[in-house]
Amino acid sequence: MTETSAPMQSLTFAAWREVGDRTAGHVARRYVTLAELLVRLGSFGLDLTWKVRTDHPRLDAACAVLESTSTGTGIGTPELLALAAPDLQTVDGDFKGYSAGELVVILREFDSTSWDVCTADERLLREIRENYPDAEPTPPGEWDL
Structure with missing residues (x-):
């Protein structure tokens, strides 16, 4: 699997939302x-x-399963969704999505306080901005692709 050649943009937004x-x-x-x-x-x-990497796979069995299942050729979206229980919180994690072997999106959870979404796909960036109005460009230097 290779890194993308398309220029990616990154948005950061709060992981915790107020509702009501x-x-x-x-x-x-x-x-x-x-x-x-x-x-x-x-x-x-x-x-x-x-491909999944979390900082605490030894502390959390669910994180260990995510990582081990994605080793080698990776894991498909339906399988990842099935393993990512509706309440799974990974604390720190990188979830890299590939299409035809090329990196097209990264979802990064930071300290259970924020999410970063990095992609070149404008439709996805628009979806994130619409659903998470606090989404802002990730500060320069925050990504180590």
Whole structure:
């Protein structure tokens, strides 16, 4: 699998979201999970092959399964989605999606506080901006592709 030749852009947004009515005092927090982001990829992500790296595979059995399953040729999006339980929080993780062997998207979870989405696909970047209005360009130097 190779790195992409297309110029990628990166957006960063908060992993924790407030939901509810602040004026009525009914505010809760929810976490944006890997499963949610995989679903947001829509048809763009359907046929991708993923390579997973997390910083804590020995501490979390689910993270260890994600990493080990994606070694070698990688894991398809439906399989990754099935393994990424709806409430899975990986703390620190890199999820690299490949199409025809070329890197096309990276989902990076940082310290369970933010997500970075890096891709050259404008439709996906627009989807992220629409669904996560706080998404901003990732500061320069934050990505080590």
